Amino acid sequence: MSRPYRFALIGCGFFAQNHLQAWAQMPEVELVATCDVNYESALAAADRFGGTPYTDAAELFAREELDFVDIATTPPTHRMMVELAAEHGVAAICQKPLAWDMKDAQAMVAAMAEKDLPFMVHENFRFQYPMRKVKEVIDSGAIGRPFFGRISFRTAHDVYSAQPWCMDAERMIIADVSVHQFDLTRFFLGEPERLFTDAIRVNPKIKGEDVATIVLHLPGATCIVDTSYESKSDHNTYPQTFVTIEGTEGTVTLGPDYRLQVVSPEGVREETLVIPEHPWTSEPWNCIQDSVVNVQRHWVECLTNKTTPETSGADTLRVLDLTLGAYQSLETGEPYRAGSLL
Numbered sequence: 001m002s003r004p005y006r007f008a009l010i011g012c013g014f015f016a017q018n019h020l021q022a023w024a025q026m027p028e029v030e031l032v033a034t035c036d037v038n039y040e041s042a043l044a045a046a047d048r049f050g051g052t053p054y055t056d057a058a059e060l061f062a063r064e065e066l067d068f069v070d071i072a073t074t075p076p077t078h079r080m081m082v083e084l085a086a087e088h089g090v091a092a093i094c095q096k097p098l099a100w101d102m103k104d105a106q107a108m109v110a111a112m113a114e115k116d117l118p119f120m121v122h123e124n125f126r127f128q129y130p131m132r133k134v135k136e137v138i139d140s141g142a143i144g145r146p147f148f149g150r151i152s153f154r155t156a157h158d159v160y161s162a163q164p165w166c167m168d169a170e171r172m173i174i175a176d177v178s179v180h181q182f183d184l185t186r187f188f189l190g191e192p193e194r195l196f197t198d199a200i201r202v203n204p205k206i207k208g209e210d211v212a213t214i215v216l217h218l219p220g221a222t223c224i225v226d227t228s229y230e231s232k233s234d235h236n237t238y239p240q241t242f243v244t245i246e247g248t249e250g251t252v253t254l255g256p257d258y259r260l261q262v263v264s265p266e267g268v269r270e271e272t273l274v275i276p277e278h279p280w281t282s283e284p285w286n287c288i289q290d291s292v293v294n295v296q297r298h299w300v301e302c303l304t305n306k307t308t309p310e311t312s313g314a315d316t317l318r319v320l321d322l323t324l325g326a327y328q329s330l331e332t333g334e335p336y337r338a339g340s341l342l
């Protein structure tokens with residue numbers, strides 16, 4: 001690479017701070033602009049991490065020479081941002097969920113494909129260090145053929161103070177968190193064929209659902225995805241995700257505090273995984289923060305090697321199909337056949 005990739009970060013809110021920190025430790029990229037409708041946010045990011053602050057994405061694209069944009073706004077603006085990127089011939093990485101409906105997501109994927117532009121979704125859970133370890137165990141064959149999974153994210157952490165928009169979202173925890181667990185289901189077990197959802201709202205102050213359980217059927221396997229923002233516990237494990245994968249020869253379990261256990265014909269192996277540290281990461285966020293570094297490294301590797309990202313826009317349509325299908329199942333009370341919305 002002769003010079004760093006020139007990029008702009010659009011949407012300088014809560015989660016974008018992790019993006020900014022992670023980009024800042026990568027010599028392969030150069031932040032040339034920040035953009036937020038809230039000028040103070042764009043300016044604060046530019047002051048700290050570099051680049052010219054903008055409040056209007058159209059103006060940013062018109063003025064700056066960019067290799068890619070990192071879109072960290074909330075979902076209603078994702079399509080507009082990706083279409084602007086396509087129009088200007090700029091590669092894009094966009095936060096999840098890709099969109100609120102399939103039509104928008106497909107339009108985004110088509111716009112980028114038409115110009116042959118790299119397009120990745122910032123789907124970071126599969127890039128968490130412990131998830132890579134679980135996948136290594138499955139791929140090693142140690143537990144045989146997987147036939148059951150449980151992917152669990154339960155907390156009573158107050159997510160609303162940092163992300164007040166979650167209080168007003170008509171569709172909440174499935175679109176916010178189960179979406180990651182659907183991607184993990186695919187990562188560990190393959191493509192689901194159908195799913196059934198049960199979900200409720202426990203917190204009366206919010207609009208959407210905050211407790212959800214989804215049963216997914218895959219060829220020869222079942223997976224339970226359970227997600228809650230209302231689960232009180234004597235041991236706070238936010239923001240950890242727990243995983244159990246049972247196979248014909250054994251079981252791999254990722255439990256609280258990154259405890260990994262592998263039961264196989266070889267015996268029982270246990271270890272506490274140590275999350276890689278960075279100068280800006282801290283507990284309890286470190287695993288998520290480190291996954292942002294891994295996502296962004298993967299993106300740069302794909303740009304450099306001209307390979308398709310694991311969580312490309314096109315691939316992520318399947319995650320969105322499961323997410324929208326989960327709501328459809330909730331609304332109809334019927335199972336959803338995966339792929340019906342594609």
Ligand SMILES: NC(=O)c1ccc[n+]([C@@H]2O[C@H](COP(=O)([O-])OP(=O)(O)OC[C@H]3O[C@@H](n4cnc5c(N)ncnc54)[C@H](O)[C@@H]3O)[C@@H](O)[C@H]2O)c1
Pocket residue numbers: 010011012013014015016035036037038041055057072073074075077095096097122123124162163165176288
């Ligand atoms: N992957 C993860 O682990 C994770 C965690 C949290 C949030 N997220 C995702 O990140 C995205 C942002 O969430 P957040 O909680 O940081 O939201 P946020 O509201 O804190 O930040 C969004 C920012 O975008 C700005 N913005 C909105 N419209 C804009 C526009 N038209 N042009 C420029 N800026 C605009 C807002 O002013 C705000 O500063 C969401 O898609 C969310 O799902 C992902």
